[in-house]
Amino acid sequence: MSSRLSRPSRTISILAVLAAGATALAGCSPASNGSSASPEPATITFAASTLGDPGRGPGLQKLIDEYNASQDTVTVEPASVPYPSFGQTVLTQMGGGEGPDLVRFDMPEFSTAASSGLLESLDDKIDAEKLKLIPGPDKYLTVDDHRYGVVFENSNYGMFYNKDLIPEAPKTFEEFAQTAKDTTKGDVYGLAFRQTQAEEAGVWQDIFNYVLGFGGDWSDGEKLTLDSPKVIDGLEAYKQLYDANVIPKGADAATFRKMFANGKVGMELNNGGYVTATKSANANLNFSVARIPFPEKKQGALLAPITVNANSKHKDAALDFINWMLQPAQQVKLQEVLGASSVATPTERSAESLQKFPFLLTLDELTDSGVPQIVNGFGPQTADIRHIVVTEVLTALQGQQDMATAMEKAQKQAEELVGR
Template sequence: MKRGLAVLAAAAMLIGLLAGCSGEQSAEAEKTKDGKVVVDFWTFWGSETRRPIIEKIIDDYNNSQDKVFVKHTFLPWGDIWTKNLASVAAGNPADVIVNDINTVAQRAENKQVEDLSEYVDGSFKQQFYPHLWDTVEHEGKTYAVPFNTDTRLLFYNKKAFEEAGLDPEKPPATWAELEEYAQKLDVKNGNKYDRVGFYPLWGSLGASSWMINADNGKGFIEDGELAINTPKKVEALNWILDWKERLGEKTVQAFQAEFGSEQSNPFIAGKVAMWVDVGTFYTQLRDYGQDVEFGVAPIPAKEEGKGNWSEGGGFVVEVPKGSKHPKEAMDFIKYLTDVEAQKYWAVKNYDNVANKEAAEAALNELEGPDKMVYEASVKNLDQTKMFPVPVEYPDYQSRLNPHIDNALLGKTSPEKALKKAEEDIEKMKK
C-alpha cells in the first residue's frame, strides 16, 4: 500500500513538473495585479557573476515601461533545453529562452520555435554582426535574435617568453612558429616536464577546430556538401598526433589529471606557457591570476596568409512555439539585444555581444588588460566562423567525433577515420 502511494506521489510530482515548468509566476497568472503582461524568461545564468547582471537588465526593462513584467526563471545548464522541449510539447512553454546559436534552424524545422519575421525589419537586422544574423534565419524567415558569441584567442605568458629568450611582444603567427616557441618554452627536469610550452588539445580548442583552421576556415559541411575527408583536415589530425608523440602520452595524461579550474588552471598556475581559450577566460585570469603577465593574440595560421581561423559559438534569444505572449516577448528581446543592455553585458562579462554598436561602445568604457582582451576578441570576430547545423545532417557531430577520437587514440589512421566519417555522415542526408 505504501509503495503504491509512493508511486502515485512520484507521478503527481512529474505531472506537476511538466505542467509548471514554465515557472511559478507565469503558471499562476498571465498578468500582474496592475495589469502588466507577465513574460517568463528562461536562462541558465545562475552564477554569482552572471545572475546579478541579467537580473539588473531585466529590472531596468521592467522599470522602463508599464505594459510588460519579465520574470526570470533560472534553470541549470543540464536541464533548461530538455524542459523547454517538454514544455513546448505540453503547450505551456516559456515566453523567451536563451538557446544555442548554431541549432536555430533545427528548432525551426521541428516547429519548436516561433517565427519572428513580422517583428523585424532591415534596420533591426543591421544592428548585428552578419555572420551571427545568418544563424537565426531559416528558409527566409527569422526565428531568433543573436545575443552573444565567442571566439578563441591565444593567451601566452610573457614572463615565460622572456625566460626562453622569446620576444614577449611577438607571439607565434603560424603553426611552425607555434611548434618552435613551444619547444623553447618547455621546461624539463630529467624526463619529467615542469612546464609544457603548448599542447593543441588543452584549453577550449578541440581537434575539429584545428582541422577547420588548417583548411582555410572550411567547415565539415559547406553549402550542403561534405568537406570532412580533405587533405588539410587529415594533415591537421596528423599534426596533433605529432604533438602527442613528442610530449609523450604519460606527460599529456599527467598534466590533464591535474587540470582544474580557476587557481588550478595550468596556464594560471604557470604549468603551460601558451593556452587557447575564449575571451571570457580573462575573468579567471583577472580574479585568480593577478601575478600572471600575459598577452593575447589570434590563433596561429596554418601557414602565413592562410587566416587565423577560429570556430565560434554563442547564444540567441527566441520565443518557444506556443508562447502566449509572442508580441510582448519580442518587445523584451529587442530591449535585451539593444545597445545599452548589450553594452552592460559586455563590460561586466568581457563577453562578445552580438550588437555591433554595443561591442564598440564597450571598448570605450574599458581600460588596461580589460580593454586589451576585449578589443582582441572583437577584432578576432572577423576571422571567426559559425557552423550552424544543417537540417539535412542533424547531429552530424555525434557521428564525426567518435572517428576523430579513434584517430587521436591511435585506433586508426586519420586518413581512414575521416574517410569512414564522411561515408557515415553521407547516409544521414534526408
Template sequence: MKSSMKYLAAAAISLSLLPLSAPAFAKDKITFAAAVFAEAGRGDRVKAWIQRFNESQAEVEVEPIAIPFSSLANTVFTQMGGGGGPDLVRFDQTDFFAAIPSGRLLPLDGLVDDKSYEFLGPDRFMKVKGVRYGLLFDTTGYALLYNKDIVPSPPTDFDSFLAATKAQTKDGKFGYAYRATMAERAGFWQDLCNYVFGFGGRWSDKDGKLTLNSPDVIRGVTAYKQVYDAGVTPRGADAATYRRMFWEGKIAMNVDNGGVAAIFHQNAPQLPFAAAPSPFPDKAQGLIMTALVVNANTKHKDAAGAFIKWAYAPENQKSLQAAMGTGVGTKLDMSPEELAKQPWLKVYEGQMENALPQLVIGQEGKTPEIQQIVLEEVLKVLQENADPKEAMDRAQKLVERRVLR
C-alpha cells in the same frame, strides 16, 4: 427641485467613494528561461540587468526562469510541444537549430529591423533560409591566449607556434594544452574544430553535403596530431585542470574561448595574459553562441518585442557584456580606457567575424552522432598512429551509413 437635490447628493456620495487616483494597470508579464540564471555570480548579474528593464517599464515585466543547462532543452521543448513554455528562451546553438524545423520559434522579422543595429558577423547564423529566428544573446570566438612573461610575442603561424610550444615544455611546465579524450567529448570536439577550421576544413559544404574526408579537414587533423606527438601538452588533463595550470604559469599558451579570458580577467587580475589571433592559416575558428528566441506559442508578442528593443540598445548591450563577460549581439563602442583594461575583447571581436558554429552545417540536429564517429576515428590517429586520411575516409563512410541513411 427636491429630486434634483437628491440626485446631486447621491452623485456626491458616489464620487466620494471613488479612489483618489485611478488604479495602475497590471504589467504584461513575460517569462524568460535560461541556464545562465542558474549560474552563481554571472546569473545574478544578468538577473540584475533584467531588473533594470523592469524598473524602466510601465507596461512590461520580465520574469527570469532558471533552468540548469543539462535539462533546459528537454524541459522547454516538452513545454513548447504542449502549446506552452516560456515566452523568451536563451538557447545554445545546437538547440536553436533543432527548434526551427518543428516550428517552435516565432520568426522575428516583424519584431527586428536589421538596419537599426550593428550586429556582429555571427548574426548571420540567426537566419535560416532568409528568415530570422533569433538574436545573438552572448557569443565568443576562439583566440590564442598566451602568458606574456613566458611568450613575449605570440606566434603568427603554425610552424612558429609549434616551435614555441616545444621550447616552453620543460621542468614540469608545458607549451600548450587542449583536450583529446572522450571523457571531455564536447571540449575535444571544440578544440578539434579550431584546427580543422583553421586549416581551411569544413565538416560540410555550402549545400550541406558531408565533407569529413576533404583534404583540408585531413590537414587539420594532421596538425592536431602534430601537437599531440610533440609532447607539449599535459595529456589527459581536463579543461578545468589545464586552465588552472595556465593561471599558475605552468602553461604558456592555449587556444581558448573569450569566456575563459573573462574569467582570468575577473579572478586573476595579476595574470599577465594577452590574446592574439590563432596561429593557423585560415582565419576561421570555432564559435560559441547563444540565441535569444521567442516561443511561437507566446501570447505576448508585443511585450517580447519591447524587451528585445530595450536589450539591443547600445547602452544595454554594454551592460549585458559587463554582466556576461563575453561578447554580446552587437558591436560595442568602447572607450580607450575600457579597451586598456580589457584589450583582449577586441581580439575576440575580430576573431568572431570569421568564426563558424561548431556544428555540421546542414546536419545540425545530427551533429552529436557525427561528432561521436569523428572523434573515435581521430583518437585512433592520436593513440594508434592511424593514417589521418584513412581515418577520415572511414568516418565519412560510417556517418553516411549509420547517421544519414
C-alpha cells in the same frame, strides 16, 4: 548564409496565431519600425544559462530589473532551469507546447528548435539593417530563409598565452608548434587541449579551430565533407602537437586551466568567456590573447541567440524586451555583463575595460570570422556527427589508424546517419 535545415510544417493553429498577430508584433517596439505601440500587459519568463553563472548571472539579472523598472506593462522573470540539462529540458518543454517565453539558446539546441517549428519567426519584426546587426554571426540565425533569433552573445576563440613564458605571440602555425616545444620544460607545458572521449564536446570545440584554421569545414551546407583534404590537414596538425608531447596528456580541461592560471601551461585556445574565469583564478597572471596563428583567419565561436517560443501567449511582450535589449545603451551594458564576448550590434569598449584587458579589441575583431560550432546544414544532427568524428579522431590520436582513414570511416558513418 542560410542554414538548409528542413523544417516541418507548423500546425494550423500555430499558423493562425502567427498570421493574426503579425501586425501587432511588427509594431510593438520603436526598434523594429518606429511604431510607439505598446504590448499588452504581461509577465513573461526568460530562460538563459547565463543567469545561473555566478560571475555573470547577477549582472544579467540587474539588466532585467532595469527593463522591468523602465515601464509598467511587461515584467520579465527568470525561468528556473537546471544548467546541466538546460537545452534538453527547454526543448522538451517547448515540444510539449509549454516552456519559457524567451530562451537564450546555444546553437545546437537553436538549430533543433528552429528546424522543428518551435520558435517564432522574427522575419518582419527585426530590421537588421536599421539595428546595424553585425552580419558575421547574424547570418547563422536564419533557417530555411526565416529568421528565428537575434545574437545575445558571441564569444570568439583566440589564443590565450602567458606573457611571462611567451613574451611574443607566435604568428604562424610553425611558430606556434615551435613555441609549444620550446616552452615545454619540467612540469611546464607549452600547450594544452582536450583529447579524451570523456570530454567529447570539448574535443569537438578544440578540433573545430584546427579544421577551420586549415581551410576545412565539416560540410558545404548540403553535403558532409568530413574526409576532405583540408579537414584532414587540420586534424593532422592537431595530432602533430599531440605527438610532440607538448601537452599534459590525459589532463581534463578543469585541470589544465588551473595549470594555465598557475603558470604551468604556456598557451591554449579558448573563447572570450574564459577571460573572466582566468582572471578570477589568478588575478596576477600576466596573460594576453591573440588571433589563432593558423593559415586561414577563421575560428570557432560560441554563438548564443535569444529567441521567442512559438508557444508563448505573449509574443509581443517578448519582442518588446528583445528590442529594448537591442538599443545602444542596453547593448553596451550587456557586453559589460558578458565580459570579453561581443553582442548583436557594434559597441565601444570603455577605457576602463581596455586598460584592464587591452586584448578585448583583438577578440572583437574576430567576430566576422567566427563560425558557430555546428555542422552547417546539419544543425540538429551535430551532436551525433560530433560523436562519430571525435571517436574516430581520438582513435587516430592513439595510433590505431591514420587520420585520413579515420575521417573516411567518419564520413561513411555520418552519411548513413543523415541519410545522404
